[in-house]
Amino acid sequence: MFELENIELTCPSDVFLKVIKGKCKTTLIVMIKKGRNRFSEMKRTLPTISERMLAKQLDELEKDGLITRKAFPEVPPRVEYYLSEYGESLYPIVREMRKWGYLHIEKQERTEGDKGE
Structure with a gap:
């Protein structure tokens, strides 16, 4: 018998959405x-x-291990961000999700245009 008592079940899709949810994270x-x-x-x-929100989103992406931050010891200071290996694994999913988003926007615009005729 399998007992679920005291075990919190987590939906993997919800975890994914929680990680990428945020202002412009997928665009970043x-x-x-x-x-x-x-x-x-x-x-x-x-x-x-x-700027504050951008810094927050980059910080969250870094904490989740999706990007790495490299600071260069220059004057003025220079910082660059890179996708980590883990972030690279997410990139194809983000790319396809954004493609679907553009398709949906076009569909909505066509639907709105049809209503106006």
Whole structure:
């Protein structure tokens, strides 16, 4: 007999969503993968995110082991972010999820356009 008493069951999909949930996290993963890996580049590309929020999202991605941060001992200081090996394993999933998101946006726009006719 299998007993479930005192065992918390975790849904793997919920864990995945919790890790990538956050303002622009999937966009940050894509940007870092494509070589836009400096804070200033990310901030310029994402004007709707505050510096504080951007720093928070990068910190969370680093704590989850998806990105690594490399500080260069220069003046002025330079920091670059890279996908970790673990983050690389997530990248194809993020890429496909974003493709689906674009398809869904197009579908909604077509549906809205049909209503206006």
